[in-house]
Amino acid sequence: MIRWSAPVAVAGVIALIASGVFSADANPNLAPQTAGQLLASVSQASTPPFSGTVVEKASLGLPELPNLGGDNSTNSQGLLSLLSGSHTTRIWYGGETKQRIALLDSLGEQDVFRNGRDLWQWDSDTRVATHAVLPAGAAAERPVPLQTSSLTPAQAAAEALQMIDSTTTVTTDHTGSVAGRSAYTLVLTPKDSQSLVGSVRLSLDGATRVPLGVQVFARGSDRVAFDVSFTQVRFSTPGDEFFTFNPPPNATVKQGTLDTLPQLPNPAAGSGTGRVRKLGTGWTTIMRIDGVGDLTGSKARAATGSSQNALTFLSALPTVSGTWGSGHLFSSALVNGLLTSDGRLFVGSVPPQLLYQAAAQK
Amino acid sequence: MSVAEPLTKPVLAVGGRFLLSEIGMQLRRRRNQLILAVLAAVPVIIGIAVKLTTHDGAGATGGLIGNITNNGIFVAFTALIVVIPIFLPMAVAVVAGETVAGEASLGTLRYLLAVPVGRTRLLLTKFAAMGFWCLLITSVVALAGVIIGVILFPSAHVTLLSGTQATLLGGVGRLVGMVLYAALMMLAVAAIGLFISTLTEVPIAAMAATLTVAIVMQVLVAVPQLHAIHPWLISDHLLNLADLLRDPLRVSGLRDGALLAVGYVVVFGSLAWARFTTKDVTS
The missing domain is CATH 2.50.20.10 (Lipoprotein localisation LolA/LolB/LppX)
Known part of the structure; x- marks a missing residue:
């Protein structure tokens, strides 16, 4: 029976090493700064x-x-x-x-x-x-x-x-x-x-x-x-x-040239598809991206490969509607997104209500 | 045998002879020969398929496969990446499941234990033979890939994933690195197989269980929600193999994979040891 303690001990040691107990995380000796x-x-x-x-x-x-x-x-x-x-x-x-x-x-x-x-x-x-x-x-x-x-x-x-x-x-x-x-x-x-x-x-x-x-x-x-x-x-x-x-x-x-270089898709700049505008200031800034895809049309506008997948995914999201129109809401703890049926995308770290307000302004 | 043979020699000699006989048994088995043949066929099929579908560089597709037309050594790289998720674990499971359970089912285990060799050493020898097998299967894939690649395609400089080039020698060095890394990852699977093999007297059950473990790991890696446990699965680190094709080489992924493999070997090796040294051998 005592032999079984060997694998247990080995597993324990590995878990300890992995958890970083032994790692020499030098106590940062930095002068205090305001x-x-x-x-x-x-x-x-x-x-x-x-x-x-x-x-x-x-x-x-x-x-x-x-x-x-x-x-x-x-x-x-x-x-x-x-x-x-x-x-x-x-x-x-x-x-x-x-x-x-x-x-x-x-x-x-x-x-x-x-x-x-x-x-x-x-x-x-x-x-x-x-x-x-x-x-x-x-x-x-x-x-x-x-x-x-x-x-x-x-x-x-x-x-x-x-x-x-x-x-x-x-x-x-x-x-x-x-x-x-x-x-x-x-x-x-x-x-x-x-x-x-x-x-x-x-x-x-x-x-x-x-x-x-x-x-x-x-x-x-x-x-x-x-x-x-x-x-x-x-x-x-x-x-x-x-x-x-x-x-x-x-x-x-x-x-x-620098301008025509196929740019690696940049999420911060809205991937280049459609125009990107910032609405509001500070922490409640909402990004508005136009022309993401026309979900009402018989065929989506940006119907190539991954975009098509994304649109399929987005259309599977819960449908929301209000005086501003209707669309699909993408919701998470940190970021909410709203894709309206006329192909506008609103993204921001704000509650959905603010996105609806933004969507109401054409 | 000469009478004057010193008495201290047998300890090592018996161990070495035992290991050689284990390896010999591996190589003589028809089933294992078949596994080697199938593995060697993978790069050959890839090479021929690429050769038939491209005409003098035209129509070359992208990615790893596309690089083959440029340099034959990429047949070996591609083949290793193709076989490592399932084929190699399968080849390991079949042999590892056999190690102890196979002897037990044939009734030869007790004769083996009657030889004045400790159970610990017996297990170590079995495991060493598994190490040889892991290295053999990965080398066979790489070697077959290089041979078919050199026959069918030009081989000058090697274009790495980063778009920069390595010399042919550098490319071969990276291939050796891939073979060693793949063999080490497979040794981790072998350790699981060795442990399972000590639990049963039915070798088929041990093989199936080992393969199941390997496949379950693959499935778990495919589930993004289980992100937290992914670093602990062997299968999550298999494709770090491709880090050897970057410029400069990316060491961190390979190091993590190697450490994990060593961890599996130590844990399951000690489990197998604890089980095997306390087990009643009745058949």
């Missing part, structure tokens, strides 16, 4: 060269959602896909004119290489390499907004920091550890009770003040609803080999 000091240092901080892996996770209690809007790639991660599952991105940042971003699929990859004036985009599924040369002069010296479907902690933090005004309470919390680095924690809490966002926690690297992670909590919930954080980061200059790209022999090479 929220004001942190905010000031974030706005002044310039991003040092780094390389790392970012994992973005959304757990709103929703099933896996089909892609919405991104119809230029089978793996496109559209607006809705940000709301479920997890996405992994590798980033190399060598300075303002040297960047590489790789979006990982389980058996594929989409890459953007920027080296000086050269911009390459690569998709391993279609094996299409698209090249663009940035205009000479000042533009070539600045970072270009690389359109990717995944948020980085820095982008998410910038979005959150924009919200800071009289409607937000900013506090600090005890320091933590992100990707093995000591980090300050800044907590933004919306005062507006209409907002579904309970709080946003920013993790700022203790040494560089670079945002290492952003976590969003829904109102009245202590579980992370949305998280974009580095799982691994190194602040050192990546070698030049990370930024150079030569199209492989069997690739289809296309030439483009």
Whole structure:
């Protein structure tokens, strides 16, 4: 009988190791900072060269959602896909004119290489390499907004920091550890009770003040609803080999300009299908996207591949109607969405009533 | 046998001979030879199918399969990724389920235990033979893939998933990495099989149970709501194999998978040990 204690002990030890009891999570020894000091240092901080892996996770209690809007790639991660599952991105940042971003699929990859004036985009599924040369002069010296479907902690933090005004309470919390680095924690809490966002926690690297992670909590919930954080980061200059790209022999090479470059679907910009407008300000901002799909027509307008799937999915959502018309409501703890029957999509961290009000204004 | 043979030698020699005889038994079994043949056929079928459906680079599709026309070594990469979710666990389950239960059902287990070899060592030898089998099945797929790839397709530089290129040597290195990783993941399945095999005297039952465990894991991974337990399932880490085709190599996924496999081996290995060393062998 005593022998059976061996496997039990082994399993116990493994569980202990996995739970992180033994991991040397260095007690972050950071000098105390006030929220004001942190905010000031974030706005002044310039991003040092780094390389790392970012994992973005959304757990709103929703099933896996089909892609919405991104119809230029089978793996496109559209607006809705940000709301479920997890996405992994590798980033190399060598300075303002040297960047590489790789979006990982389980058996594929989409890459953007920027080296000086050269911009390459690569998709391993279609094996299409698209090249663009940035205009000479000042533009070539600045970072270009690389359109990717995944948020980085820095982008998410910038979005959150924009919200800071009289409607937000900013506090600090005890320091933590992100990707093995000591980090300050800044907590933004919306005062507006209409907002579904309970709080946003920013993790700022203790040494560089670079945002290492952003976590969003829904109102009245202590579980992370949305998280974009580095799982691994190194602040050192990546070698030049990370930024150079030569199209492989069997690739289809296309030439483009920055504008015509097939952009990786960007959920923050509404995936490019239809027009995006912001209604309202602050935490209760509602995104309005026109021309998503005409569900009343005999055939949906954007009836290609994933968009069709998304429309099928959306039409299966509960139907709602009111003086504003009728449509389908997509509802979760953190984000609500309303797709009206005339193809307008309203998304925001607000109760459905506010979406109905927005829909009432044509 | 010479009379002057030292007395200390048998300990290791018996162990080595025992392992060799186990491996020999594996290889002589008609069933196992058939498994190897089927596994070797997978890359051959993939290679021929791609060759027949593409004409001089035209019509090449995307993804891993599309890369085959560019470099034959991709037949091996693709074949490994195709066989790892079900075929390889099946090949492992059949042999692992046999290990102890097979001897018990034939009535040879008690004769085996009559040899002056401890039960612990017997189990270790059986498991070592399983390790050889795991490495053999993954190598057979890779090797058949490379051979058919080199015959049918050009082989120069290897285009990685990131769109960058590795030399042929680098590509072969990555293939060796894939074979080792796949073998380690299969060793985890083998450990489960070994444990189940100590529970029964019916080898078919042990094989079926082991395969069921492997398939159930696949099913669980397909359910997004069970996200929380996914990192603990072997099947969730199998396709990390593709991380070896990225540039630069992505180590974290492979490391997680390898650690998990070692965890399974240790837990189920110790379970098998606890069961086998306390078991009454009656047949």
